[in-house]
Amino acid sequence: MKKKILIHDIAKHLDVSIATVSLVLNGKAKEKRISDGLAEKVLKYVEEVGYKPNQLAKSLRTGKTHVIGLVVEDIANPFFATIAGLIERKALAHGYRIIYCSTSNDIVKTRDILAMFQERHVDGYILALPDGLEGEVSALVRSGKPLVLFDRVLASVLANAVVVDGATGTYEATQHLLAQGLTSVALMTIRDGQTQMLARRQGYTQALREHNLPELVEEIVFQQNPEQVMEQMQAFFQAHPNCHGVMFTTNYLGVYGLEVLKRLGRRIPEDIAVISFDDNDLFRLYTPPITVVAQPMEAMAEEIISMLLAALNGSKETSRMTQLQMAPQLVLRQSSTLPAAATVRR
Amino acid sequence: MKKKILIHDIAKHLDVSIATVSLVLNGKAKEKRISDGLAEKVLKYVEEVGYKPNQLAKSLRTGKTHVIGLVVEDIANPFFATIAGLIERKALAHGYRIIYCSTSNDIVKTRDILAMFQERHVDGYILALPDGLEGEVSALVRSGKPLVLFDRVLASVLANAVVVDGATGTYEATQHLLAQGLTSVALMTIRDGQTQMLARRQGYTQALREHNLPELVEEIVFQQNPEQVMEQMQAFFQAHPNCHGVMFTTNYLGVYGLEVLKRLGRRIPEDIAVISFDDNDLFRLYTPPITVVAQPMEAMAEEIISMLLAALNGSKETSRMTQLQMAPQLVLRQSSTLPAAATVRR
DNA sequence: CTGAAAGCGCTTACAG
DNA sequence: CTGAAAGCGCTTACAG
Numbered sequence: 001m002k003k004k005i006l007i008h009d010i011a012k013h014l015d016v017s018i019a020t021v022s023l024v025l026n027g028k029a030k031e032k033r034i035s036d037g038l039a040e041k042v043l044k045y046v047e048e049v050g051y052k053p054n055q056l057a058k059s060l061r062t063g064k065t066h067v068i069g070l071v072v073e074d075i076a077n078p079f080f081a082t083i084a085g086l087i088e089r090k091a092l093a094h095g096y097r098i099i100y101c102s103t104s105n106d107i108v109k110t111r112d113i114l115a116m117f118q119e120r121h122v123d124g125y126i127l128a129l130p131d132g133l134e135g136e137v138s139a140l141v142r143s144g145k146p147l148v149l150f151d152r153v154l155a156s157v158l159a160n161a162v163v164v165d166g167a168t169g170t171y172e173a174t175q176h177l178l179a180q181g182l183t184s185v186a187l188m189t190i191r192d193g194q195t196q197m198l199a200r201r202q203g204y205t206q207a208l209r210e211h212n213l214p215e216l217v218e219e220i221v222f223q224q225n226p227e228q229v230m231e232q233m234q235a236f237f238q239a240h241p242n243c244h245g246v247m248f249t250t251n252y253l254g255v256y257g258l259e260v261l262k263r264l265g266r267r268i269p270e271d272i273a274v275i276s277f278d279d280n281d282l283f284r285l286y287t288p289p290i291t292v293v294a295q296p297m298e299a300m301a302e303e304i305i306s307m308l309l310a311a312l313n314g315s316k317e318t319s320r321m322t323q324l325q326m327a328p329q330l331v332l333r334q335s336s337t338l339p340a341a342a343t344v345r346r
Numbered sequence: 347m348k349k350k351i352l353i354h355d356i357a358k359h360l361d362v363s364i365a366t367v368s369l370v371l372n373g374k375a376k377e378k379r380i381s382d383g384l385a386e387k388v389l390k391y392v393e394e395v396g397y398k399p400n401q402l403a404k405s406l407r408t409g410k411t412h413v414i415g416l417v418v419e420d421i422a423n424p425f426f427a428t429i430a431g432l433i434e435r436k437a438l439a440h441g442y443r444i445i446y447c448s449t450s451n452d453i454v455k456t457r458d459i460l461a462m463f464q465e466r467h468v469d470g471y472i473l474a475l476p477d478g479l480e481g482e483v484s485a486l487v488r489s490g491k492p493l494v495l496f497d498r499v500l501a502s503v504l505a506n507a508v509v510v511d512g513a514t515g516t517y518e519a520t521q522h523l524l525a526q527g528l529t530s531v532a533l534m535t536i537r538d539g540q541t542q543m544l545a546r547r548q549g550y551t552q553a554l555r556e557h558n559l560p561e562l563v564e565e566i567v568f569q570q571n572p573e574q575v576m577e578q579m580q581a582f583f584q585a586h587p588n589c590h591g592v593m594f595t596t597n598y599l600g601v602y603g604l605e606v607l608k609r610l611g612r613r614i615p616e617d618i619a620v621i622s623f624d625d626n627d628l629f630r631l632y633t634p635p636i637t638v639v640a641q642p643m644e645a646m647a648e649e650i651i652s653m654l655l656a657a658l659n660g661s662k663e664t665s666r667m668t669q670l671q672m673a674p675q676l677v678l679r680q681s682s683t684l685p686a687a688a689t690v691r692r
Numbered sequence: 693c694t695g696a697a698a699g700c701g702c703t704t705a706c707a708g
Numbered sequence: 709c710t711g712a713a714a715g716c717g718c719t720t721a722c723a724g
Contacts, residue, residue, distance in 0.1 A: 006717065017694045022719055034693060055465045056411070057717035060402045060700045067445070067466075076431035078424065085422035085448055092447070097462065099413070099445045101438070102431055116443065119401045120413075255627050262631065281601050285608065287633035352701065363710045368703060380709060403701035406716045 005051045014045055021046075025053065059121065068308065069117035070100040071110065071127045073151075078280045079251055079295070080128070083150070086301030087126060094309055096123070105130040105192070105222070114140070124308050128152060131193040146311035148304050152196040153323070160311060161323045162303045166196050166277070169293035169328035170247060171203030173275045176291075176330065177245040178211050180338050182273065185245035188233065188253050191219035200249040200277060216243060220253060233260045237272075244272055245336075251278035258286065274335040277328075288334035295328050351397045360391055367392075371399065405467065414654065415463035416446040417456065417473045419497075424626045425597055425641070426474070429496075432647035433472060440655055442469070451476040451538070451568070460486070470654050474498060477539040492657035494650050498542040499669070506657060507669045508649045512542050512623070515639035515674035516593055517549035519621045522637075522676065523591040524557050526684050528619060531591035534579065534599050537565035546595040546623060562589060566599060579606045583618075590618055591682075597624035604632065620681040623674075634680035641674050 007025075011018045021042055023032050029039040059065045068091055072080040080102075088098045099122065103110040107130055114136055117125065124146035129137065134154050140147055141159050149161040170187075177185050187204045189197055201217065208215050218236045220229055233256060237243070248254035254276030261268060268274050268288055276283060279294035303324055314320075353371075357364045367388055369378050375385040405411045414437055418426040426448075434444050445468065449456040453476050460482055463471065470492035475483065480500050486493055487505050495507040516533070523531050533550045535543055547563065554561050564582045566575055579602060583589070594600035600622030607614060614620050614634055622629060625640035649670055660666075 007719095008717085017696090018718090019694070019696095019720075023693095026719080028720095032693075038693080052461070052465050054406075054467075054717050056402060056406045056467055057700090058719080060400075060406050060702090061717080061719050063700080065402070074431060075421070075434065076424075076428045078422075078427070081424070081427035082422045085420060088421065088446070088448060097445060097447070097466070099443060100434070101443070102434060115398070119398050120443070121400075121402055255631070258631055282628040282631065285601065285604055285628065285632065353703095354701085363712090364702090365704075365710070365712095369709095372703080374704095378709075384709080400701050403716090404703080406718090407701080407703050409716080 005049055007051070007053065010042070010046060010049070010051055014042060016042070063121065065121050065123055066096050067120070067122045068096050068098050069113075069120075069122035069125050070098050071113055071117075071125070071129060072100060072102055073105055073128055073130075074102045075100060076102075077252060079151075079278050082297050083301055083304075086298060087305060090301060090305040094305070103128075103130055105194075107132045111136060124148075124312050126150060126304055126308060129154065131195075146308055148308045148311070150300065150304050152194045155193075155195060158321050160307050160321055162300055162307065163196060163323075163325055164295045164300070164328045165325045166199035166249075166293075166328070167203035167206070169203060169277065169330070170200045170249070171207050172330045173247055173291070173293050173336075174204050174207035175210075176332070176336060177247070177273055177275065178207060178213070180273070182245040182338075183213060184216060184240070184243045185213075185247065185273075186216040186218060186236070186240065186243045187247050187249065188218050188220065188236075188257060189249040190222050190253065192222070197249055204247060216240065226256065230256050230260050230263075233257060234264065237261065237264055237266070246272060246274055248274070248276040251276060251280060251283075254278070254290065254292075255282060258290070268335050269338055273338060279331060284333075286335070291333045291336035292331050293328045294331050296326055300326060351395055353397070353399065356388070356392060356395070356397055360388060362388070409467070411467050411469055412442050413466070413468045414442050414444050414470045414472060415459075415466075415468035416444050417459055417463075417471070417475060418446060418448055419451055419474055419476075420448045421446060422448075423598060425497075425624050428626075428643050429647055429650075432644060433650060436647060436651040440651070449474075449476055451540075453478045457482060470494075470658050472496060472650055472654060475500065477541075492654055494654045494657070496646065496650050498540045501539075501541060504667050506653050506667055508646055508653065509542060509669075509671055510641045510646070510674045511671045512545035512595075512639075512674070513549035513552070515549060515623065515676070516546045516595070517553050518676045519593055519637070519639050519682075520550050520553035521556075522678070523593070523619055523621065523682060524553060524559070526619070528591040528684075529559060530562060530586070530589045531559070531593065531619075532562040532564060532582070532586065532589045533593050533595065534564050534566065534582075534603060535595040536568050536599065538568070543595055550593060562586065572602065576602050576606050576609075579603060580610065583607070583610055583612070592618060592620055594620070594622040597622060597626060597629075600624070600636065600638075601628060604636070614681050615684055619684060625677060630679075632681070637679045637682035638677050639674045640677050642672055646672060 007018055007021055011021050023029060024039045024042040075081055091098055101113040110130055127149050128151040134156050137154055137157050147159055149159050153161045189201055205215060220232055248257050266272050275291045277293045279292040283290035283292050307322055353364055353367055357367050369375060370385045370388040421427055437444055447459040456476055472494050474497040480502050483500055483503050493505055495505050499507045535547055551561060566578060594603050612618050621637045623639045625638040629636035629638050653668055
């Protein structure tokens with residue numbers, strides 16, 4: 001195990017001052033009028049012996065860590081795993097690393113995570129938070145820390161944010177079902193005040209209202225285990241045999257829903273038409289393929305990183321907040337399209 | 347924005363020495379014979395003003411960061427996303443955070459990641475590496491850094507590792523197909539020297555050998571884009587119309603494979619029986635449900651963390667390496683079970 | 693261009 | 709128990 005080289009060793013070997021080495025390494029040679037020849041000599045030797053400055057010392061001194069704190073609901077959820085992968089790649093390209101934590105939508109846990117990120121001096125935050133942390137996030141924004149909310153925002157907090165227009169997403173999806181003559185379309189959502197869920201519900205409500213149809217909303221309590229969730233769904237479908245269409249507001253509800261409908265032996269779309277928010281392999285390859293409201297993952301990741309980088313590099317003076325709402329895309333597949341034949345036969 | 351409180355402020359306010367505050371905070375009050383009363387007073391005031399030691403300074407001084415570097419192939423891959431979520435939860439419970447990076451199986455990128463983790467002084471490593479970094483990992487092991495390899499190991503490197511017995515997994519899966527009378531079973535794998543892939547291939551080979559049947563292995567080149575991968579698979583299936591069973595060695599190959607078979611209009615399992623390594627929602631809910639060789643995710647995560655914690659807390663003197671090979675589970679579903687009727691009809 | 697020095701915020705032997 | 713001090717490894721104003 002070779003001994004760790006220090007900046008002091010470099011300076012001594014080259015017979016220059018520590019300051020010179022440090023300035024060259026930090027690209028301030030020109031500014032400080034250090035000759036090109038000397039700068040080159042330093043760079044060459046540093047390269048030769050493979051000297052790497054101690055990042056901890058550097059961070060302690062400069063206050064910058066080049067680490068971004070990413071908070072997601074659950075890294076194992078395909079939506080968050082995908083966005084995390086895209087964000088990671090883009091952040092790395094700009095010299096930032098990602099430290100992530102899953103919240104499980106637990107407020108207490110999330111509060112700890114935020115405190116922990118702060119203690120570790122992350123340079124910026126990318127956050128998909130549970131409802132109820134308005135105070136903490138306001139304080140964070142006020143402190144001037146670069147921060148981007150995504151997926152969902154906090155109702156009373158003005159901050160940078162990248163979200164999808166969920167209302168339009170479910171509105172168009174619901175309209176698509178109603179246009180085919182369905183009169184009882186349910187919305188399966190979670191019981192929670194998260195803004196993205198509220199928006200998705202609102203689009204559904206509006207579509208039904210325009211058709212003068214009653215709402216049929218089932219709110220899943222998500223603190224339960226999977227089996228309990230599915231029992232709740234199953235009970236709902238059994239209680240509403242005339243419900244011939246259902247919109248799931250998020251990917252995992254959709255997955256549970258498909259399993260429940262399968263258990264009940266309901267045919268899709270003949271017995272019940274199905275649409276889910278979020279696209280993934282499962283929905284695409286399911287039999288029948290599931291119609292989805294897809295989020296523009298790549299573009300969202302791009303916007304999140306751009307926004308954060310702008311905040312990281314921008315002056316603290318002007319604090320401009322940007323809220324970006326991106327358009328989702330309704331991807332029509334067989335699960336929501338009543339075959340002409342089937343419709344006639346009814 | 348309130349000014350940051352320092353240990354110095356605490357000491358001054360309580361009129362005690364900085365050393366006393368620090369020792370109490372680090373649980374060395376007893377050891378240093380600090381009175382219970384004083385220790386309590388310190389703790390109480392620290393709590394009251396919400397003092398949090400600067401972790402960077404602490405890390406610089408102690409050399410410990412309480413951060414674990416997690417290297418996966420791709421955080422968006424369900425296998426890695428799931429294990430990452432489980433590892434995160436368990437690590438957090440022991441006071442460690444996770445910083446992750448995806449390698450995309452790119453050796454150069456991975457080398458950078460390892461260097462970056464080292465620069466950031468992670469306390470330990472959890473690694474699923476591409477082939478070809480034997481030198482780097484050997485050096486890491488020699489340096490005494492706590493480290494656990496998982497999913498795959500490096501042939502020539504002796505290190506802690508948690509892997510699944512892939513050979514037995516594919517052996518049993520292949521036997522299951524052959525036992526039903528299939529005579530042409532293909533293995534779809536990736537062209538790569540990763541040890542887990544080699545093991546999975548070996549189990550297949552052994553099963554076929556025992557039945558005196560010829561191998562039929564297709565190696566996918568994975569640097570291609572999805573469409574190219576599927577074209578290669580499609581060409582394979584078209585070239586081998588008599589192949590009535592296929593084993594995919596990993597989840598994403600299985601997903602692509604299902605899509606290709608669907609495009610070709612091949613019925614599962616009537617035209618071709620299918621088994622994939624790795625379980626997930628898609629395989630479970632597919633029509634028909636896909637038989638899989640499932641890895642014990644929860645138990646693996648548990649073992650990985652235990653092993654790393656043992657190394658983190660253990661003495662540097664005795665360097666004991668543990669290689670753990672866990673049993674996968676063959677989960678039989680309809681995709682691999684030729685219906686009696688169908689078999690007869692053939 | 694350089695050298696000496698302060699300082700980022702801690703921890704921990706050491707002498708009392 | 710305490711106080712003074714060194715030291716983790718850097719960066720950067722400052723005086724020359």
